[in-house]
Amino acid sequence: MSNLRTRLTTLAPALLIFLGVSLPVLAHHSFSAMYDAQKPVRLTGVLSKVEWTNPHSYFHIDVTGRDGAVTTWAAEGAGPGALSRRGFNRGDIKVGDRIIVDGYLARSGAKIIDARRVTLPDGRVVSGGTPGDGGPDGTPKPAPAAPQR
Amino acid sequence: MIIGDVPDWVRAVHEWPLSVAVRESELLFPILQTFHIFGLVLLVGVIAILDLRFLGVLLRAQAPGPLARWLLPISRWGFAVVFASGALLLAAQSASLYFNEFLRVKLLLLAAALMNALLFHTSVFRRVHEWGGAVPVPRSAAAFAGASLLFWVGVLVTGRYIAYF
Amino acid sequence: MLDQLAELSPARAIADSIAVFAGVESLHIMFIAFLGGCVLVSGLAGVGAAPRGIAPAALLQGLRWPYRGAIAGAAITGALLFATSAQKYLSNPLFTVKLILLASAIAVQVLLARSLARPGGAGWSRLFGIASLLLWLGAITAGRWIGLI
Secondary structure: OHHHHHHHHHHHHHHHHHHHHHHHHHHOOHHHHHEEEEEEEEEEEEEEEEEOOOOOEEEEEEEEOOOOOEEEEEEEEOOHHHHHHOOOOHHHOOOOOEEEEEEEEEOOOOOEEEOOEEEOOOOOEEEOOOOOOOOOOOOOOOOOEOOOO | OOOOOOOHHHHHHHHOHHHHHHHOOOOHHHHHHHHHHHHHHHHHHHHHHHHHHHOOOOOOOOOHHHHHHHHHHHHHHHHHHHHHHHHHHHHHOHHHHOOOHHHHHHHHHHHHHHHHHHHHHOOHHHHHHHOEOOEOOOHHHHHHHHHHHHHHHHHHHHHHHHHHO | OHHHHHHHOOOHHHOOOHHHHHHHHHHHHHHHHHHHHHHHHHHHHHOOOOOOOOOHHHHHHHHHHHHHHHHHHHHHHHHHHHHHOHHHHHOOHHHHHHHHHHHHHHHHHHHHHHHHHOOOOHHHHHHHHHHHHHHHHHHHHHHHHHHHO
């Protein structure tokens, strides 16, 4: 038993040092594994569908490109509980509303962003994102109109 | 969000009133998640102690028989809670998680864990009250216990990964 | 400074890895589960709820190091998770609540052990036992809800 204890007390500092050095590597987590912080996107368009659901809400936005073509994007937000606690309620938006959503592009390349910042039709700006996800603080710099891919 | 073509029966489960209620709730979904954790602590935490006893890692002075007789019913309560909460959480997300690989592996590991338990209990475990003191725990029992730990830990890990992929 | 440290880190290759973060989280949950098991089984044995064939004193003694190991494991993995977005966690009131509940749970655990060792401490033991249960469950709940607010 004391042999085990000796082994543990020698191993522990080594383990802690390794972990301590690896720490900054883990300085991005769920957010940046799913979304690219280097690719801010601003979606301006018409809400075509709302999924007020757990574990994530989804806002589907029809974005009209410069050429007139309409692309549907999705913005992923927090669950209904978290959103309502920020004063963002189910009744605040409806299909057909014009909204602006700022976020970052999904790493998968799909037309999905995380809904970091939602500008509602009445002008209010709410945070739509998942709390504590390790994503960038503050507003992403507004990018030009959403890519037309 | 449903991506891809899910089978009709999955879509049906997804649209059950209970599934919709859980999915669109403010509190019910997080509460179910919380009870899911309570249940898994009760199940995995207690089973781990029993399995580690069979593996001879801890409580070596305690005869396994009485320990199993005491702890197994407790672990079954844990299973009831984690399974019930899990079933509701799964129903609520059935269509959106249908293609999730981690969910599929988790369910396979869950089946394996239950099968392992069944095999154990219908075979060598029958003689558990003979072990302890002078009579060592048979190697086969230790093997079942080791497999049990691996499967339940696997269920836990794959379950956690579902949210990220 | 953290950037330079990240450059030095031998684990740089796994930067932004979701697998790593989820792995640390999974370990955190594993340690919590095992901790819960130790606390429950010790608690039941301590208040005399263990059946015949179980020697309570030996059981409590035998679970002492596993309990400590579980706390250490949960604390180390918790510290790693915390480090990924320290600022966000510090500004989340639920994180503070969790830490307070955890510290209280551990303190009550000590009080429980002492009251069990004292002859005539049965009344206190029941009180501490119930308090212990509520505090541990509360800490788990607060921990789960951190990301949901």
